[in-house]
Amino acid sequence: MNKFFAFTKKDESNTELTIYGDIVSMKWIENDVTHFDFADELAQVTTPNITVRINSYGGEVSQGLGIYNLLRDWKGHVTTVCDGFACSAASVVFMAGKSRIMPKTSLLMIHNAWTIASGDSEDFKKMAEDLAKINEPLIESYVIATGLPSSKVKKMMDEETWLTADEAFEMGFATKIQEESVKASLESNVLFNLVERLKNTEKQLNPKPTPINAWEQYFGKK
Numbered sequence: 001m002n003k004f005f006a007f008t009k010k011d012e013s014n015t016e017l018t019i020y021g022d023i024v025s026m027k028w029i030e031n032d033v034t035h036f037d038f039a040d041e042l043a044q045v046t047t048p049n050i051t052v053r054i055n056s057y058g059g060e061v062s063q064g065l066g067i068y069n070l071l072r073d074w075k076g077h078v079t080t081v082c083d084g085f086a087c088s089a090a091s092v093v094f095m096a097g098k099s100r101i102m103p104k105t106s107l108l109m110i111h112n113a114w115t116i117a118s119g120d121s122e123d124f125k126k127m128a129e130d131l132a133k134i135n136e137p138l139i140e141s142y143v144i145a146t147g148l149p150s151s152k153v154k155k156m157m158d159e160e161t162w163l164t165a166d167e168a169f170e171m172g173f174a175t176k177i178q179e180e181s182v183k184a185s186l187e188s189n190v191l192f193n194l195v196e197r198l199k200n201t202e203k204q205l206n207p208k209p210t211p212i213n214a215w216e217q218y219f220g221k222k
Contacts, residue, residue: 020055033056051080100173104165107164111157
């Protein structure tokens with residue numbers, strides 16, 4: 001069975017991996033990711049630098065924080081890329097990158113920790129207190145990355161905030177907006193047009209000779 005993520009050694013200095021599933025403590029489907037499996041695979045990486053590509057709705061706080069701390073402790077440079085959605089716990093993993101890249105066509109979402117509970121009024125009161133406590137390291141991960149006041153981040157989490165690439169970059173959640181694909185497309189078009197112009201110029205400077213019909217040259221056309 002294929003694992004939910006794959007490490008691909010791009011060159012001698014960088015390994016790329018993908019997180020394209022829910023971040024959970026117990027895998028239910030193939031593309032789910034656990035902190036345990038991630039740590040096991042990360043231990044096998046030999047390159048100093050890592051690029052983590054993310055497209056995930058998030059998952060469990062404990063697992064997201066575990067992966068976040070693994071990446072923060074990595075000895076080399078960590079780049080995180082939001083390939084689609086980086087929501088909830090996945091947005092915390094995204095914050096682990098020293099370089100955090102978002103294409104224009106991606107979204108980031110942050111919100112408070114939540115759960116399903118049962119019991120009496122005291123149980124629910126205790127659960128509310130626990131959730132507020134669980135929110136604290138989440139807030140800290142965003143504050144470390146952005147430099148924003150914790151009160152500002154808390155308000156954004158209370159409101160369940162979605163951020164475009166431009167908004168994330170402006171507020172410091174992302175360090176770069178990925179526009180290389182558009183640039184490459186433009187450069188490709190420019191190069192194509194340049195080659196075509198050169199071809200046309202060559203045709204003008206070196207016109208193709210007209211084939212000579214020896215019979216017509218000496219005896220004329222009939």
